[in-house]
Each structure stands twice: as C-alpha cells, then as structure tokens.
Amino acid sequence: MMHVSWNNLIAKDARALTASEIRDLLKVAERPEVISFAGGVPDPKLFPLGELSEVYADLMADDVAGRGALQYSISEGMPALRQWIAADLAKEGAERTIDNILITNGAQQGLDMLARLLLEQGTKLVVEKPSYLGAMQAFSTRHPDYIGVTMDDEGVVLADLEAAFEAGARIAYLAPDFQNPTGLSYSLARRQAVLELAQRYGAVIIEDAAYCKLSYEGEALPSLLALDEAGRQDEDAGTVVQLGTFSKTLVPALRVGWVTAPRPLIEKLVLLKQASDLHVATINQAVALRAVEKTFPGHIDTVRDTYRTKRDAMLRALEDFMPDSVSFTRPKGGMFVWLTLPDGIDSRALLERALEEEKVAFVPGQAFFCDKSGENTCRLSFSAGDPARIREGIERLANLIRRVHNQ
Amino acid sequence: MMHVSWNNLIAKDARALTASEIRDLLKVAERPEVISFAGGVPDPKLFPLGELSEVYADLMADDVAGRGALQYSISEGMPALRQWIAADLAKEGAERTIDNILITNGAQQGLDMLARLLLEQGTKLVVEKPSYLGAMQAFSTRHPDYIGVTMDDEGVVLADLEAAFEAGARIAYLAPDFQNPTGLSYSLARRQAVLELAQRYGAVIIEDAAYCKLSYEGEALPSLLALDEAGRQDEDAGTVVQLGTFSKTLVPALRVGWVTAPRPLIEKLVLLKQASDLHVATINQAVALRAVEKTFPGHIDTVRDTYRTKRDAMLRALEDFMPDSVSFTRPKGGMFVWLTLPDGIDSRALLERALEEEKVAFVPGQAFFCDKSGENTCRLSFSAGDPARIREGIERLANLIRRVHNQ
Numbered sequence: 001m002m003h004v005s006w007n008n009l010i011a012k013d014a015r016a017l018t019a020s021e022i023r024d025l026l027k028v029a030e031r032p033e034v035i036s037f038a039g040g041v042p043d044p045k046l047f048p049l050g051e052l053s054e055v056y057a058d059l060m061a062d063d064v065a066g067r068g069a070l071q072y073s074i075s076e077g078m079p080a081l082r083q084w085i086a087a088d089l090a091k092e093g094a095e096r097t098i099d100n101i102l103i104t105n106g107a108q109q110g111l112d113m114l115a116r117l118l119l120e121q122g123t124k125l126v127v128e129k130p131s132y133l134g135a136m137q138a139f140s141t142r143h144p145d146y147i148g149v150t151m152d153d154e155g156v157v158l159a160d161l162e163a164a165f166e167a168g169a170r171i172a173y174l175a176p177d178f179q180n181p182t183g184l185s186y187s188l189a190r191r192q193a194v195l196e197l198a199q200r201y202g203a204v205i206i207e208d209a210a211y212c213k214l215s216y217e218g219e220a221l222p223s224l225l226a227l228d229e230a231g232r233q234d235e236d237a238g239t240v241v242q243l244g245t246f247s248k249t250l251v252p253a254l255r256v257g258w259v260t261a262p263r264p265l266i267e268k269l270v271l272l273k274q275a276s277d278l279h280v281a282t283i284n285q286a287v288a289l290r291a292v293e294k295t296f297p298g299h300i301d302t303v304r305d306t307y308r309t310k311r312d313a314m315l316r317a318l319e320d321f322m323p324d325s326v327s328f329t330r331p332k333g334g335m336f337v338w339l340t341l342p343d344g345i346d347s348r349a350l351l352e353r354a355l356e357e358e359k360v361a362f363v364p365g366q367a368f369f370c371d372k373s374g375e376n377t378c379r380l381s382f383s384a385g386d387p388a389r390i391r392e393g394i395e396r397l398a399n400l401i402r403r404v405h406n407q
Numbered sequence: 408m409m410h411v412s413w414n415n416l417i418a419k420d421a422r423a424l425t426a427s428e429i430r431d432l433l434k435v436a437e438r439p440e441v442i443s444f445a446g447g448v449p450d451p452k453l454f455p456l457g458e459l460s461e462v463y464a465d466l467m468a469d470d471v472a473g474r475g476a477l478q479y480s481i482s483e484g485m486p487a488l489r490q491w492i493a494a495d496l497a498k499e500g501a502e503r504t505i506d507n508i509l510i511t512n513g514a515q516q517g518l519d520m521l522a523r524l525l526l527e528q529g530t531k532l533v534v535e536k537p538s539y540l541g542a543m544q545a546f547s548t549r550h551p552d553y554i555g556v557t558m559d560d561e562g563v564v565l566a567d568l569e570a571a572f573e574a575g576a577r578i579a580y581l582a583p584d585f586q587n588p589t590g591l592s593y594s595l596a597r598r599q600a601v602l603e604l605a606q607r608y609g610a611v612i613i614e615d616a617a618y619c620k621l622s623y624e625g626e627a628l629p630s631l632l633a634l635d636e637a638g639r640q641d642e643d644a645g646t647v648v649q650l651g652t653f654s655k656t657l658v659p660a661l662r663v664g665w666v667t668a669p670r671p672l673i674e675k676l677v678l679l680k681q682a683s684d685l686h687v688a689t690i691n692q693a694v695a696l697r698a699v700e701k702t703f704p705g706h707i708d709t710v711r712d713t714y715r716t717k718r719d720a721m722l723r724a725l726e727d728f729m730p731d732s733v734s735f736t737r738p739k740g741g742m743f744v745w746l747t748l749p750d751g752i753d754s755r756a757l758l759e760r761a762l763e764e765e766k767v768a769f770v771p772g773q774a775f776f777c778d779k780s781g782e783n784t785c786r787l788s789f790s791a792g793d794p795a796r797i798r799e800g801i802e803r804l805a806n807l808i809r810r811v812h813n814q
Contacts, residue, residue, distance in 0.1 A: 001637060002609035003644055006671040009577060009611060011527040011549070017678040044474040052477070053467035060460035067451040070459070070658040105512065105684035112683045116548070120418040137682040141523070142418070170416060202409035204416060230408060237410055251477040253689035264413040271424040275544040276519045277512035281688055282660035 013121070013143060022367055025351060029361030035393030036361040037380035040180065040335055043310075046303050047251050048295050055290040059283070069283040075274040076266075077103025077258070078285040084292065085244065085258055093226035094242075096235045100260055102269045103280045107210045107245040107257040112138040113272050114206055114241065114259070118171055119144045126164045126172035128156055130338075130368030130377070132180045132208060135173055146370035151179075155186030158193055165201040172198065175208040176224060178215070178334025181368045181379035185332060188221050195227055198239050207242045210257075213249050213300055215333040216308035225260060236263040246288050248335075249300050254284040307335065313387035314380065317394035323402055335383040338365070341376040345404060350378070353404070358396040420528070420550060429774060432758060436768030442800030443768040444787035447587065447742055450717075453710050454658050455702050462697040466690070476690040482681040483673075484510025484665070485692040491699065492651065492665055500633035501649075503642045503667055509676045510687045513664040514617045514652040519545040520679050521613055521648065521666070525578055526551045533571045533579035535563055537745075537775030537784070539587045539615060542580055553777035558586075562593030565600055572608040579605065582615040583631060585622070585741025588775045588786035592739055595628050602634055605646050614649045617664075620656050620707055622740040623715035632667060643670040653695050655742075656707050661691040714742065720794035721787065724801035730809055742790040745772070748783040752811055757785070760811070765803040 029036040060066045076082070082098035089096055104110045111134070119125060119142035127136065129148035136146075147169050149160035156174060164172070174194070176186035186194070198205050207224045224240045225231065231238025238261075245257035259269060273279065314337055318328050325342040339362075341347060347364035354360045365377025382390055436443040467473045483489070489505035496503055511517045518541070526532060526549035534543065536555035543553075554576050556567035563581060571579070581601070583593035593601070605612050614631045631647045632638065638645025645668075652664035666676060680686065721744055725735050732749040746769075748754060754771035761767045772784025789797055 001606045003637065004609055004611050004646060004669070006669070009525055010675060011523070011525060011530070013527065014524045014675065014679070017675055017682075019674070019678060041479050044478050047474050047477045049467060049470065049473050049477070053464070053473070056463040056467060057460070060456060060463060063456065066456050066460070067454050070454045070456070070660040071451050072448050072654075072659045105688075108682075109684040116418070117421045118416055118418060120420065123418070134682075134685075141679070141682055199408045202411055204411050230410065239411060247479075252479045253477045255684065255686075255688040262411070262413070267426070268417060268421065268424055271426060272421070272548070275424075275515075275541075275548055276683075277516040277662065278541075279662075281512075281662040281691055284688055284691065 013141070016140065016143070020367065022364060025355070026361060026363070028355050034355065034359045034361050035385065035389055035396065037382070037393060038361040038363050039384050040381040041384060042248060042252060043306065043384055046306055048291065048299055051295050052251070052287065052291055055287050055294065059286060059290065065286070069286040071282060073279050073282040073285070075270050075279045077101070077280060078282070078289065081285050081289040084289055089225070089260060093222050094260070095232065096260055099263055100235050100266060102259045102266050102273060103285060104257045104259055104273070105255040105277070105280055106247055106252070107208065107243040108134055108138065110243040110257055110259040111135045112141070113269055113276070115139045115142045116272060117265070117268055118204070123171065124164070124167065124169035126161065126169050127370050128174060128179065129370065130181055130365060130374055131173065131370065132175060133367050135208065136370060139173070148370045151182065151184055153184070155184070155190035156194060158190070158197065161194060162197055165197060165203055170201065170203045171206065172203060173206045173208065174224070177209060177212040177221070178331055180211065180334065181336050181363070181365065182338040183329045183331025183334050183336045184338070185221070191221065191224055191227055195224055195239065199230060203239070205240045207240050209242050209244050211248055211334040214304060214307060214335070216304055216311060217332050231262070238262050241265065246292065249296070249303060250288065250291055254288050256280060256284055256288040307383060309387055310382040310385065310390060313390045314382040314394060317391040321395045321398035323398065323405060325405060326401060335381050337380045337382065339378040339380060341378065341401065342405060343376055345401070346375050347378045350400070350404060354397060354400055358400050360393050360396045360400070362397070420548070423547065423550070427774065429771060432762070433768060433770070435762050441762065441766045441768050442792065442796055442803065444789070444792070444800060445768040445770050446791050447788040448791060449655060449659060450713065450791055453713055455698065455706055458702050459658070459694065459698055462694050462701065466693060466697065472693070476693040478689060480686050480689040480692075482677050482686045484508070484687060485689070485696065488692050488696040489665075491696055496632070496667060500629050501667070502639065506670055507642050507667055507673060509666045509673050509680060510692060511664045511666055511680070512662040512684070512687055513654055513659070514615065514650040515541055515545065515664070517650040517664055517666040518542045519548070520676055520683070522546045522549045523679060524672070524675055525611070530578065531571070531574065531576035533568065533576050534777050535581060535586065536777065537588055537772060537781055538580065538777065539582060540774050542615065543777060546580070555777045558589065558591055560591070562591070562597035563601060565597070565604065568601060569604055572604060572610055577608065577610045578613065579610060580613045580615065581631070584616060584619040584628070585738055587618065587741065588743050588770070588772065589745040590736045590738025590741050590743045591745070592628070598628065598631055598634055602631055602646065606637060610646070612647045614647050616649050617652050618655055618741040621711060621714060621742070623711055623718060624739050638669070645669050648672065653699065656703075656710060657695060657698055661695050663687060663691055663695040714790060716794055717789040717792065717797060720797045721789040721801060724798040728802045728805035730805070730812060732812060733808060742788050744787045744789065746785040746787060748785065748808065749812060750783055752808070753782050754785045757807070757811060761804060761807055765807050767800050767803045767807070769804070
C-alpha cells in the first residue's frame with residue numbers, strides 16, 4: 001500500500017499557507033487573568049439578544065417565510081436585503097442599485113473573492129503600511145507583489161500612491177475610516193486627492209468600510225464610494241469597490257457582509273460565489289434584514305456610546321501612564337489604538353514579557369506590514385474590556401515598557 | 408478621467424468564469440404552471456420548522472450560550488459539532504477525531520477549498536462521467552485536466568480508473584452513494600476495488616457523501632472513508648477525504664457541511680478557511696447541532712419515507728409512459744433519476760420544446776460531462792414535487808419524446 005504524499009499533492013501556490021506564531025502565543029491571552037487588548041472582537045454585551053430572539057421567533061412562526069428562509073437561495077443574496085443596503089448607501093451619498101451589490105460571508109469573503117478575481121502571481125497591489133492582516137492573508141493566497149504606501153495623519157501619502165500607480169499598480173486596498181490596525185482616518189481632502197489619482201490612472205480602489213459606522217466624534221466623512229464621480233454618473237463605471245459588513249454594528253456570527261461594485265465585476269463575483277459556496281445562509285440574511293430594520297439606527301448609537309467610553313478610557317490611561325517616548329494614535333472611531341515604541345524595542349519580545357510579567361496582551365505590529373517592518377509597533381483594541389480594566393491593563397503595560405526602556 | 412478596464416483587470420485564470428445558458432433557460436421553470444424536475448432542492452415541507460423554532464428560542468433564552476453563538480468563533484468549527492459528526496462517522500465504521508474534521512459552508516465550500524489546495528493548472532483530476540456539476544464548477548476555477556471515467560451499474564469502471572492512475576492522476580472525485588446526477592451507487596465489491604487501486608497508486612479519493620443518508624431500500628453500504636484501511640489504522644494516513652452536509656437531511660439554508668480528512672490536509676484547510684471567510688456562522692453551527700441532537704435519526708426516517716414515495720411515483724410513471732427506447736436508472740436513494748434518450752435526440756433542444764409545449768422542465772445531461780458528451784441524457788429530480796404531479800409531468804414528457812421520436 002502506498003501512502004498519500006500530502007506535501008507533493010498540495011498545489012504550488014497553496015504551499016505558502018502557514019500558521020502564525022503570534023496566534024499560538026496569543027492563545028495564552030485567552031486566560032481570564034490576562035487583560036487582553038489583542039482581540040478586536042465586538043463586546044458581546046452589545047449584541048441585541050432580545051431583539052434577535054424576537055426576530056427569529058417571528059420568522060419561524062410564519063410558515064411561508066420560515067420555510068423560505070431555510071431553503072437554498074440565489075447566489076447574489078436576498079433582494080430585499082440588497083435593497084436595504086442600497087438605500088443605506090444612498091443616505092451616505094452613494095447611489096447604487098441592488099445589481100451593484102453581492103452578499104458575502106462577512107467582509108472577509110469579499111476580500112477573498114476580489115483576490116481570486118483581480119490578483120494573480122505578480123499583480124502589483126497597493127496596501128497601506130500598516131494594513132489589515134486578514135486582507136493580506138486573503139490577498140497572499142494569490143501571491144501579488146505588494147507595494148506598501150506610508151500613512152500620515154491625513155491618510156495614505158499621495159506621492160507614494162502616485163509612485164505605485166506610475167510603477168504600474170492598478171489596484172489599491174485602502175481603509176479610510178478608523179483603520180484596523182491603526183485607528184487612523186483619511187481627511188476629506190486626502191480622500192478627494194486619492195480618488196483623483198486613481199481616476200487619472202484608471203486604477204481600482206478596494207475600500208474597506210467595515211468600521212465606517214463606528215464614529216465617536218465629529219461629522220462622519222463621505223466614503224470613497226460616495227465621492228467617486230465616475231460611479232455617481234454611472235453606477236457601473238466607478239473606480240471604487242466597497243466592502244461592508246454587519247459584523248461590527250449588529251453581530252459577527254451571522255457572517256453577513258457585502259461587496260458594492262460596478263456590474264461587470266459583480267457578475268463575475270456572483271459566478272465565483274456560486275462555485276465557492278452557493279450563497280450566504282438564507283436565514284442569516286433574512287434575520288439580519290429584520291434585525292437592522294428593527295434596531296438601526298438606535299442600536300448603532302448605543303454601540304458608539306459604549307465604544308467611545310472605552311476609547312476614552314484607553315486614551316486617558318495612555319496619556320497618564322505611558323512614557324513620553326511612546327507615541328500613539330487618537331482614533332475618532334473603530335476599535336483600535338496604535339502604539340509606536342522607541343526604536344530598538346521589539347514588540348514581539350515585549351509581548352512575551354507582557355504575558356509573563358504583567359498578564360497583558362496586544363498584537364505586535366509587524367504582522368500588519370507587507371514588508372515586515374514596524375518591529376516597534378503594537379495594536380491595542382479597546383472593544384472588549386470595560387473601562388476600569390482597560391486602565392489597569394495600560395498601566396501594567398506602561399510599567400513594563402519603562403522597565404524595558406531603562407534596561 | 409480614465410475608466411477602469413475590468414476586462415484587463417480580471418486575472419487570467421478567472422476569465423473563464425461565465426454564466427450557464429441552461430440556467431437562463433431554467434428560469435422559466437420557476438413559473439407555477441411548469442412541472443419542474445430541474446431543481447434538486449429539498450422539499451421544504453420536510454424542514455422541521457417547529458423544532459428549529461424551539462432550538463432558536465432555547466438558544467437565545469440562554470444569555471451566555473446566546474451571546475456566544477453571536478460572536479466570532481474558531482475557523483475549525485465548533486468542537487461539540489465536530490464531536491457529534493465524529494461520533495456519527497464512527498457509527499458508520501469510520502473512526503476519526505475532531506482534528507480530522509473542518510466545518511464548511513455546506514459541502515460546496517469543501518469542494519472549493521479542496522480545489523484551491525490540491526489542484527493547479529494541468530493537475531490530472533479523475534471525475535465520473537457524468538459527475539456533479541457544482542463540483543466541476545469549483546474545480547474548474549483551478550483549470551485541472553479532467554480525466555472522465557465511465558460508470559456502469561456497479562460504479563466507476565475499474566479499467567478506466569486504473570488507466571487514469573497509470574497516466575499520472577493522483578486525485579479522483581467520486582460519489583459512491585445515489586450520485587447527483589445519475590442516482591447510481593457503487594456496489595460493495597466496486598468500493599473495495601476502487602480503494603485498493605487508489606491505495607496501490609498513493610492516490611487521494613474525494614468522496615462526496617452528500618446524499619449518503621438518503622437510502623430508500625436495502626442495507627446502506629459502508630462509505631469509502633469507512634472501508635479505507637489506511638485511515639482505520641491511522642486517522643491521519645488515509646486515502647479518502649470525505650465531504651458531508653446537513654443540507655439534504657436537515658435544511659440547506661444553514662450552510663453547514665464538513666470535510667473529513669487526514670490532519671496534514673485539515674491543517675491547511677483551516678488556514679484557507681480563515682483567509683476565505685474566517686468561519687461558518689457560529690449560530691448556524693450551534694443550531695445545527697441542537698437540531699440534529701433533537702430530531703435525528705427519527706427525522707431522517709421521515710425524510711426517507713417521503714422521498715421514497717416520490718421516487719416510486721417517478722419510476723412507476725417512467726415505466727408506464729416512456730417509450731422502450733428511453734432507458735432510465737432505478738436509484739436506491741438520493742433525489743435523481745437519469746434518462747438516456749435514443750441516439751440523435753438532443754436533450755437541450757428537447758428542454759426548449761418541453762418548456763414550450765408541455766410545461767415540463769429537467770436539466771439536460773451534457774453539463775454533467777467533463778468532455779461535453781451525453782447530449783442525449785437528462786437529469787430528473789423527484790425531490791420537490793408531490794407524487795400526482797410527478798406522474799403528470801412524466802406523462803407529459805413521455806408524450807413529447809414520442810412526438811420527437813416519430814418526427
């Protein structure tokens with residue numbers, strides 16, 4: 001009998017899939033005695049359990065709607081849900097039809113399917129430095145050539161973006177609102193300038209709008225999708241492909257997200273969705289629609305108020321406890337604060353000591369850089385903990401950093 | 408302003424994704440006056456709506472379990488659900504651990520992820536002639552070289568399978584139980600001989616077990632997974648990768664399926680699942696588990712009894728009405744009967760006339776052949792209709808075939 005040789009059978013482009021060491025290290029962070037800023041998952045206390053319970057009960061009490069929600073459905077996604085999303089986009093200034101929207105398993109599947117359609121070995125792909133790790137995991141299954149562009153306080157640096165387009169890149173993945181991992185947002189002027197550049201080069205921007213509803217101060221800025229002149233004149237001719245999700249505003253476990261794009265791309269995405277897994281769970285689409293109709297926008301206000309308090313607690317603690325040599329972002333929304341440590345402090349080594357000596361966890365920033373720079377950076381999430389524990393955790397981390405710095 | 412050129416941006420290997428003409432034609436089949444044998448979807452009257460309603464209510468009434476079911480979860484899938492599946496496999500003679508199981512969005516995502524891991528341009532891939540269309544849609548995103556092997560009454564023809572292995576193929580996708588589209592099953596002797604061949608060549612068999620619980624007569628035969636000696640001695644050294652799903656026995660809309668495989672492959676699949684869409688909807692896994700614990704195996708008996716009656720109605724009508732020149736399979740389970748028309752009758756043209764003249768629909772068989780043969784074949788599903796309507800539809804189709812034959 002000859003045994004199967006898995007190493008030989010795995011396709012060449014799939015051999016690079018390897019587990020992250022950080023993930024193993026962070027398993028320790030799940031212990032109750034650890035104050036973890038590592039996660040970045042929503043606070044489960046915010047889930048509208050009672051309302052969702054009613055939605056499920058109402059749906060299942062209706063024989064026709066209930067059985068319909070349990071049957072196979074079309075790959076595009078439920079028309080009424082796409083209609084709700086289109087109406088919500090319109091409120092934000094982006095007029096699109098339901099034919100411009102595909103429902104996906106969270107925004108993550110949108111990233112993965114866009115990677116499968118638009119990337120191949122060697123495709124030049126612009127990403128922010130740092131960028132969302134999950135996006136790069138999806139993109140990397142296709143082995144693009146990353147071109148990292150630096151971020152300043154107003155967003156991606158224009159000269160870097162233009163240089164990337166000059167070098168032949170035609171796809172840029174950008175997160176202009178409360179970015180994961182930095183919490184940074186683009187200014188209005190930068191948004192307009194980025195779009196103008198993309199339009200000049202005929203480039204596509206993949207706009208990650210996962211966190212865009214989680215704004216805690218000031219007026220929300222229009223999305224790249226809403227600002228895109230080409231898309232406003234003709235919904236099938238735009239520059240921007242936008243990813244959305246209910247994971248941060250309602251619940252993540254339904255896995256309901258969406259892609260908004262010009263129809264030529266949506267048509268390809270629908271075919272890929274069908275080949276991939278047929279469609280998003282029918283009942284989850286039906287429940288998400290009923291739940292947002294029932295609870296939005298009031299529920300989003302509650303979510304914002306809660307996370308604002310947590311953010312304020314983290315920022316105040318950072319100001320009170322961190323040495324001056326540590327700088328940090330002051331996000332106006334989202335779930336993350338980004339720390340830059342003095343040069344020479346390696347945040348991976350710091351994490352090991354933080355877990356050991358202070359029972360505090362965070363994510364070392366290097367994993368978010370396509371060029372593996374950022375050794376002295378850390379991502380801290382304030383979404384899960386309560387304010388007192390956030391303050392306690394930041395104090396512990398600051399104490400450790402002082403000790404490391406003085407060594 | 409330069410417009411985005413989508414045709415240039417789509418990756419080379421994604422350009423082949425095109426919509427099926429048949430699908431457009433079959434949209435007509437959804438009209439109420441049409442008796443459709445085209446679908447192949449479960450009968451929604453069989454969905455255990457009341458029990459599922461209770462499951463959702465109980466889950467959401469429990470604050471900890473309810474909030475847990477609404478949160479992100481691990482990519483492998485819920486341990487208790489994997490444990491239930493492992494116990495169910497063990498009852499059927501396949502001893503595997505939960506580390507051999509990954510939860511997927513239905514069996515379709517298992518097919519897609521296996522394609523992404525095991526296939527690349529030019530990989531030799533054995534499929535049955537005919538084979539499941541959805542599998543080939545997933546496989547074709549990777550552009551393998553298909554090697555079609557003929558089926559006889561006992562399963563895939565051994566000489567053809569051996570020739571494929573001799574030609575260098577090391578992966579075979581087979582559906583030994585009540586295959587979609589033919590309804591055919593492999594005999595016990597053929598199962599053993601297929602496995603022996605695969606083991607001799609160190610080949611992997613991807614066993615599609617989507618329909619294996621839907622047996623309507625006689626004793627169920629052991630799966631290839633259960634018969635696989637290598638896997639029984641060491642659960643991480645087997646020859647067989649098996650795909651399962653609750654779509655045919657419980658409901659399809661939860662999108663809960665699974666892959667059972669040796670651990671070296673599961674570890675890669677988990678990483679790909681994480682990059683693709685993080686995890687299957689947490690609440691759907693929790694609900695599926697509670698629902699099968701509550702309703703199986705009694706519910707499966709009800710499902711079997713209902714489909715057996717429908718199958719019997721279709722086979723009796725075929726015997727009563729079809730001309731002798733038409734042959735058909737007599738499936739012992741599943742949802743499909745396969746028709747072979749006299750040579751020279753093109754089933755695509757027949758479908759157009761069937762919709763127009765008799766208001767009957769089926770799926771022309773050609774789409775199920777990797778080599779686009781089978782012009783004179785049809786797939787008929789008996790799962791959706793009631794027995795009287797099935798009889799009526801077969802009579803209408805037989806009348807048309809007589810007319811076509813006599814022209």
